[in-house]
Amino acid sequence: MLKAYWKYFLYILNHKLNVWMECWKEGLYVQGVIHDWSKFSPSEFFPYAKKFYSGKPLSSEDELKWKYAWLHHQRHNKHHWEYWVINPDTKEALPMPKKYVIEMVCDWRSFSRKWGRKVKDSTLNLTDSIVVHPETKRELEALTVKQN
Template sequence: MKHCFRIGLYKQGLLHDMSKYLPSEFLIGCKYYQGTRSPNNAEREVKGYSAAWLHHKGRNKHHFEYWTDYSLEQKGAALVGVKMPRKYVAEMLMDRIAASKVYNGSKYTDHDPLAYYQNGKTHYLLHPETADQLEKLLHVLDKHGEDVLFDFVKNRYLKKRCGLDRIHKPVRCDAVKHLI
């Protein structure tokens, strides 16, 4: 919530992951809670799937899995990633940062969210443009830290004042221009 607030997504910050408090997610979360990783993975190991995750991803637009659909193309994948609106990409980014902090605790570094993304990105059903935006934003975090990233996301990315290819000085983002 506090990360969403820092980038100006107040409503999304307040409503973020509210479905976790519904019995279909909350009770499973309590049962499989470990503190170092998602309880959904523990449920998945026991059952072969996570009922809580299936419920959660269908109700929370900041998860890229929400943004999948059947392809109309006869060739290629049957399911494809759909381009995500920027406000949900930004919320997903904040969620990844917060989750990395929770799971890594005092060992957290600004590289952790990028490393986690890179470790699984070959399996993600993300629209190519969404994947490109997310990865570039994670690189900004890795190289320049939260303050520069959050400033850029709030003042440029969400306001569409420039694309990820045009970052400049007024928002202290000139240092990241070469990355994006």
Template sequence: MLKACWRNFLYILEHKINVLVECWNEGLYIQGITHDLSKFNPKEFLPYTKKFFLDRKIDSIDEKKWKFAWLHHQHKNKHHWEYWVVDPNQKQALPMPRKYLLEMVCDWRSFSRRWGKKVKLSNLSLSDKMILHPETRDALEMIIKNERKAKSKETIG
């Protein structure tokens, strides 16, 4: 278990560094530093360790603990769109402040850094599963549109 904890710790640090780089580019210095600190909380750290870093399949109890940890993570971190959902049945959400919206996009970009690939703009397209306030959806669409423009300029230039 100790080896699995160490692997999870290193994974979190690598993720935080990747998000920090992306946030830094957006001027989100404090958010880049504080991003995903809740992953060090035992409520999240231990279930994530068991789910992803033990070399065996987890039982139904640990699976339930991991689902609770994921829910805890979403509701403790404002860069997750789920944090802003007030009524999932009616698909209603509060507007997401721009700095958290940008941090969410930085989080998405960080995963492509992790796997050594450039972010594919198609991966940033809006999912029907995401419940966003209309203002937030519009702002996210604008961010994605601007990234597409910047990418096409890089290709041309």
């Protein structure tokens, strides 16, 4: 498992670097540094490493631990739209402050940076498949247009 932990640690560092570069362009210097710090917490780190880097199928107990880790991550990071959802059944969400909307988009962009591709507008325009406040949806759409 030590190898899985090391690989996951390196992944986190690479992800944080890519998000930091995207946040820097947007003037979100502090957020770029503290982005996803919760991934280093034991409640997230170990289940994520086991799921994605152990190379073995998870037991039902480990799968449950990973689901708790994912929930923890969403609930402790304001750049995740899930953090702001009040009621998923009625699709009610609070408006996200603009800096977190921008950080969320920077997070999405970071994945294309890792794979060497430019983010397409269709990739960023997830507003039909995620639950966000109408104001947040407008912000996301404006950011998508800004990309062009």
